[in-house]
Amino acid sequence: MKPLTGFSLLRPPTLVGALEMMSTLEHAQPIVGGTDIIPTFKDLGSKPVHLIDLGLIEELNGIMEEDGKILIGPTTTHTQILTSKVIEKTAPALHDAARWIGSVQIRNRGTIGGNLCNASPAADSAPPLLVHGAEAHICSLEEGHWIPLLELFKGPKMTVLKPNEILIGLRFPTIAGASSSFQRIGRRKGFTLSVVNAAVYVERKDDALKEARIALGSVAPTPIRAPVVEDKIRGKKMSEELIDEAAEACVEVAKPIDDVRGTAEYRKDMTAVLVKRALREAWRRTGGEL
Amino acid sequence: MVNFELNGAHVSFEAPATMTLLDMLRVELGVTSVKKGCEQGECGACTVLIDGYPMTSCIILAPQVEGRHVCTIDGLAENPLMKELREAFMENGAVQCGFCTPGILLSAYALLRDNKRPSEEEVKTAIEGNICRCTGYVAIIESILDAAERIAPD
Structure with a gap:
């Protein structure tokens, strides 16, 4: 364990204040819960940074439903996501994923924005948001813009955020007749990183998949979508055969590596298992039968 | 200067940014019930309630509790x-070395405060962030269920 040393902590009460710090200070790094940053400092040594604590900025926290869209502030904790009736109803996959992030202590402290900006390929928040078509609001002192969430991730532990930019919001549309499911496998059940995770979003029209979206985590340098597979099953009549077909096709999309949590071969096998589970559950949640 | 409430009393302490809440409480303020285990937010021995929510104090920076209730x-x-x-833990033999006990009691307290009659699964979820290397958890889980029954009998 390395001692914490050499960084400062600034706690701006306003977003403008935080953005000013991000643009004027060299080596500024946003922090909220610190559940990824502080353990990393203890493992690898502190970085000589100005930690900008966004935790006091009220407008960055909370969940809102507005004009057919769900808006989530980046400092919203996993516990807030997990206990939100709005999220449970409109994005069940995100609700499910929040349950499996960390422990109670970590969920009370860690935030959805932190989970995404930490940019772990295994981040459990990412696949559900990706299949719900989430966008990320990126802001600097000069300007703000929305990007598809998928574009936030550049590589393992790397985002497209520039040194003066902060993730200030997330949004995704609410669609009637849609549902979703999140599935994961870890080395044990509770309080562990995902070896593989997957989310599926479906819109049902009678017995057919009007829309289908699949996202996978921990099988590539970033969380990914599987558009090839989505195109293959979109519009088709739902069946166990179609589920098998989708799962097999996802195995081809997955490009995992061997690491301490699992082998590439195991990850490919589990990708199929999780996609099947997620497709079945999301379908059932729309009221569909199999 | 960090100003916060500790167990109902106001505390002002000159804590640098690099000091964890755990070190401020345990080393500087002498609250030794808060244990230093993994220092990574994994073991739960340093659990405290912040505004009522269990959190691991080893990965929180001391100045971050400004204005909060610890x-x-x-x-x-x-x-x-x-x-x-406490009674249930003693009677069911849920304590061996005792190192994890303060943290587990706080996790269990937060659970039963918000959920008077939790299922066994909910108890397990509530303490998944608390590692006990002695008991194998069975007596701990039974104690929490037992305490729930005592406070809210059928």
């Missing part, structure tokens, strides 16, 4: 729910 088991010594939990 509670350790010491602050719940006379609390009726915590008394039932």
Whole structure:
């Protein structure tokens, strides 16, 4: 364990204040819960940074439903996501994923924005948001813009955020007749990183998949979508055969590596298992039968 | 200067940014019920309640509790729910070395405060962030269920 040393902590009460710090200070790094940053400092040594604590900025926290869209502030904790009736109803996959992030202590402290900006390929928040078509609001002192969430991730532990930019919001549309499911496998059940995770979003029209979206985590340098597979099953009549077909096709999309949590071969096998589970559950949640 | 409430009393302490809440409480303020285990937010021995929510104090920076309410088991010594939990832990033999016990009691307290009759699964979820290397958890889980029954009998 390395001692914490050499960084400062600034706690701006306003977003403008935080953005000013991000643009004027060299080596500024946003922090909220610190559940990824502080353990990393203890493992690898502190970085000589100005930690900008966004935790006091009220407008960055909370969940809102507005004009057919769900808006989530980046400092919203996993516990807030997990206990939100709005999220449970409109994005069940995100609700499910929040349950499996960390422990109670970590969920009370860690935030959805932190989970995404930490940019772990295994981040459990990412696949559900990706299949719900989430966008990320990126802001600097000069300007703000929305990007598809998928574009936030550049590589393992790397985002497209520039040194003066902060993730200030997330949004995704609410669609009637849609549902979703999140599935994961870890080395044990509770309080562990995902070896593989997957989310599926479906819109049902009678017995057919009007829309289908699949996202996978921990099988590539970033969380990914599987558009090839989505195109293959979109519009088709739902069946166990179609589920098998989708799962097999996802195995081809997955490009995992061997690491301490699992082998590439195991990850490919589990990708199929999780996609099947997620497709079945999301379908059932729309009221569909199999 | 960090100003916060510790177990109901106002505290002002000159804490640098690099000091964890755990070190401020345990080393500087002498609250030794808050244990230093993994220092990575994994083991739960340093659990405290912040505004009522269990969190691991080893990965929180001391200045981040400015204006917040921090509670350790010491602050719940006379609390009726915590008394039932302590009794249940003693009677069921849920304590061996005792190192994890303060953290587990706080996690269990937060659970039963918000959910009077949790299922066994909910108890397991509530303490998944607390590692015990002695007991194998069975007596701990039974104690929490037992305390729940004592405070809210069928």
